[in-house]
Amino acid sequence: MRVTFPHMGNIWIIVKTVLEDLGLEVLVPPRPNPKSLEAGVRHSPEFACFPLKLNIGDFVGALDQGAEAIVMAGGIGPCRLGHYAQVEAQVLKDLGYSAEMVVLEPPRGRFPQLWDKIRYLTGHRPVGRVIGALRFGWEKLKALDELDKVLALGRPAEAVRGSAAAAHRRAVASVCQAASIAGTRKAARAGAEDIALTAGASSGSVTLGPPRSRPLRVGVVGEVFMIQEPFANQEVERRLGEMGVETRRALYLSDWVRMHLLPPPVGLGARRRVRRIREAARPYLRHFVGGEGLDSVGEAVLHESELYDGVIHIAPFTCMPEIVAASLLPEVSRDLGIPVLSLFLDEHTGEAGLVTRLEAFVDLLERRRAVREGRADRQGIRLRGDAPAGGHGGHPVASRPSSPTPREAHGCPLVGFSGWRRGPR
Amino acid sequence: MSLADGSDLREGSTIGLPRGLHHYDLYPFWRTFLEDIGFRVVVSPPTCRRLVEQGCAAAADEACLPVKTFYGHVMDLRWNVEAVFVPRLVSLRPGTYTCPKMLGLPDMVRQNVRGMPRVVTADFDETRPGRGLLEAGVFLARRLGRSRALAKRALAKACGALRAFRGSLEAGASFDEAAGEAIRLGQATPRGANRPRPAQAAPMDPGTDRPDLSPEAKGCARRLPPRNGKVRVGVIGHSYNIFDAGVSLGLMEKLSRLECHLVTSEMLTEEEVQAESSRLPKEIFWSAGRRVLASATKFRREGLVDGVVHVVSFGCGPDSMVGEIAERETRRYSDIPYLAVTIDEHTAEAGLVTRLEAFVDMLERRRRRTRT
Numbered sequence: 001m002r003v004t005f006p007h008m009g010n011i012w013i014i015v016k017t018v019l020e021d022l023g024l025e026v027l028v029p030p031r032p033n034p035k036s037l038e039a040g041v042r043h044s045p046e047f048a049c050f051p052l053k054l055n056i057g058d059f060v061g062a063l064d065q066g067a068e069a070i071v072m073a074g075g076i077g078p079c080r081l082g083h084y085a086q087v088e089a090q091v092l093k094d095l096g097y098s099a100e101m102v103v104l105e106p107p108r109g110r111f112p113q114l115w116d117k118i119r120y121l122t123g124h125r126p127v128g129r130v131i132g133a134l135r136f137g138w139e140k141l142k143a144l145d146e147l148d149k150v151l152a153l154g155r156p157a158e159a160v161r162g163s164a165a166a167a168h169r170r171a172v173a174s175v176c177q178a179a180s181i182a183g184t185r186k187a188a189r190a191g192a193e194d195i196a197l198t199a200g201a202s203s204g205s206v207t208l209g210p211p212r213s214r215p216l217r218v219g220v221v222g223e224v225f226m227i228q229e230p231f232a233n234q235e236v237e238r239r240l241g242e243m244g245v246e247t248r249r250a251l252y253l254s255d256w257v258r259m260h261l262l263p264p265p266v267g268l269g270a271r272r273r274v275r276r277i278r279e280a281a282r283p284y285l286r287h288f289v290g291g292e293g294l295d296s297v298g299e300a301v302l303h304e305s306e307l308y309d310g311v312i313h314i315a316p317f318t319c320m321p322e323i324v325a326a327s328l329l330p331e332v333s334r335d336l337g338i339p340v341l342s343l344f345l346d347e348h349t350g351e352a353g354l355v356t357r358l359e360a361f362v363d364l365l366e367r368r369r370a371v372r373e374g375r376a377d378r379q380g381i382r383l384r385g386d387a388p389a390g391g392h393g394g395h396p397v398a399s400r401p402s403s404p405t406p407r408e409a410h411g412c413p414l415v416g417f418s419g420w421r422r423g424p425r
Numbered sequence: 426m427s428l429a430d431g432s433d434l435r436e437g438s439t440i441g442l443p444r445g446l447h448h449y450d451l452y453p454f455w456r457t458f459l460e461d462i463g464f465r466v467v468v469s470p471p472t473c474r475r476l477v478e479q480g481c482a483a484a485a486d487e488a489c490l491p492v493k494t495f496y497g498h499v500m501d502l503r504w505n506v507e508a509v510f511v512p513r514l515v516s517l518r519p520g521t522y523t524c525p526k527m528l529g530l531p532d533m534v535r536q537n538v539r540g541m542p543r544v545v546t547a548d549f550d551e552t553r554p555g556r557g558l559l560e561a562g563v564f565l566a567r568r569l570g571r572s573r574a575l576a577k578r579a580l581a582k583a584c585g586a587l588r589a590f591r592g593s594l595e596a597g598a599s600f601d602e603a604a605g606e607a608i609r610l611g612q613a614t615p616r617g618a619n620r621p622r623p624a625q626a627a628p629m630d631p632g633t634d635r636p637d638l639s640p641e642a643k644g645c646a647r648r649l650p651p652r653n654g655k656v657r658v659g660v661i662g663h664s665y666n667i668f669d670a671g672v673s674l675g676l677m678e679k680l681s682r683l684e685c686h687l688v689t690s691e692m693l694t695e696e697e698v699q700a701e702s703s704r705l706p707k708e709i710f711w712s713a714g715r716r717v718l719a720s721a722t723k724f725r726r727e728g729l730v731d732g733v734v735h736v737v738s739f740g741c742g743p744d745s746m747v748g749e750i751a752e753r754e755t756r757r758y759s760d761i762p763y764l765a766v767t768i769d770e771h772t773a774e775a776g777l778v779t780r781l782e783a784f785v786d787m788l789e790r791r792r793r794r795t796r797t
Binding site: 045046047048049076077078079080082083085086087090091094284285286287288289290291293317318319320321323324326327328331344412413414415416417418 | 544
């Protein structure tokens, strides 16, 4: 049985590793590209969210190459992901494909259900072997996320455009080829060093503009697929990096696994982060809304205290949880003084429009930085000399005319109860 | 942030109910409950252009028309009431959720609308034990300084009103008739008295021989009047789209003016919805979407209608999935025509009329052809 699965960033390397380690024949679909997108858009429901359209594109590509079964993630709501597999099955059925779809979803109180699916998929191989394969995949996932993080920091520093990305590609290839856990770790270490050296060494030899204390730092929050898949987000991270901005995703896949899948002692730090996100979001949003809606709001609030210069919020068009987040992020931005740019993307998003918005956003961040460091006045006019101008220093939050009253900050008072910190009894 | 104290909302304080979203599912329940715990209830006026426009200005661009309209209703109420009631309906049935936007609604409204009075809210979540409609209702009344006994009596009456409301809807009444009837019933009952059985609208022709029905047709089909030569159109969609003429641009009225006999997805009983849903490989986990798909399946399987009109809000998440399954299955397993009408704040009435007329003309032609 030749198995395929949908793309999401680098996840294909991990899924391929795990499934092949279990002795399955794996067919990786072609990376998302304009042609697969076109097929996906043509066959998908008009108002389905963007990831579903890309999934369909991937599946059509893989099934045409001879895949026989699809491994797909599921969910229990209220995000649409929970019904992706059913709709995709309908679409593929009408297209005349007869692929079997194995849906892995969080069990609704009955863990055996998920385990049965895994066992079915793996052809009842010994439990130890399954666990071993999952551990190997986990190691690769950590390595790939680490490389992405190093790349996001190295890119703004690179002198030769694309050199860090080239080093990153080499590193990913060597992680991909690593055949053991130790080999993966070694490849990751060497790759991270290579990226840092390539970026650092080249920037050391050339001076670019006025030296700055540190580059602008932007947090990327939003829907998990859109953040991980560069084809879906039109390579926002690369574009920002090339504008000299360090980026960091609010959620790397390894964090997600730590938060939701790993047993408590391993994922303790991540779970603490989940609680902090909830607490941070609480003045704005008191309840989960499915998907990553609550996390987007909470992360934006946390990013302010973590001294990020701005937040970019990315979501697929019509994404329900992120619409809730996008309704509340302007309030976060107003209260805390951290700039937030919400981007709803789909197949109609034009490159030029996106670039213009990103450039304007980065300009805004630059100017705020200059004002804060006393290099410009509030209108953004450059001041002479380097000495900080009187009255314009300090953090923008501290220097705002007056701190908002709670009523202004958090909208009108809420009566009743919400969030259930104190139960009904 | 701790929640503000609501105990100063005394007997006779005015509380506003925005006429949008869950209003069309639970209005008699909220109204009876809030009046019985001593509030004066004000409902915003029916949706009109002005409300939609002011809602669009306040809500996020990406939100759907019903949510924007809800904002408009809240804005209309805000100056005239002491508090606006915006519950957080997480789940109305174990195993299902409402739309994520409903989950964020009190927070969105509270912060996006300027000059709001207090927002009275509570989380109603049937997926978690002890947090369902009734339990949370008691807790909310306690937070508002009312006694537990009063709350329980009010809720019992509200449940009666809700049952009567559902009963009338299932018998084919319009929203206004059903809600008016249910609320009158609640008001006529003195506080705490045992409620008489709701005067359920009797089935249109119970027991009579129905040659137009297949022998196994049950429930919904039995409640429908005979076709009498008219085409019968199934209108499926979320209650706030079907019943709110301001949102759906009077779709229901337009269809009945075209001499159609209408069946809506709200006419299915919960048991019928459950029966259809359990046939699916995976049950739909949105309560509204579950009903939409169940009615589409029932209409198709039992051949109850000549055509299906699906009213969808532009960008509706649940309906983008549910509607796709419904449409594909209707097309694959039957020859019943299926029309999806997508509506947003830019939809023009003339375009809608043209599409509906063309659709009904086509149904009539098909009906004549099959008869001869």
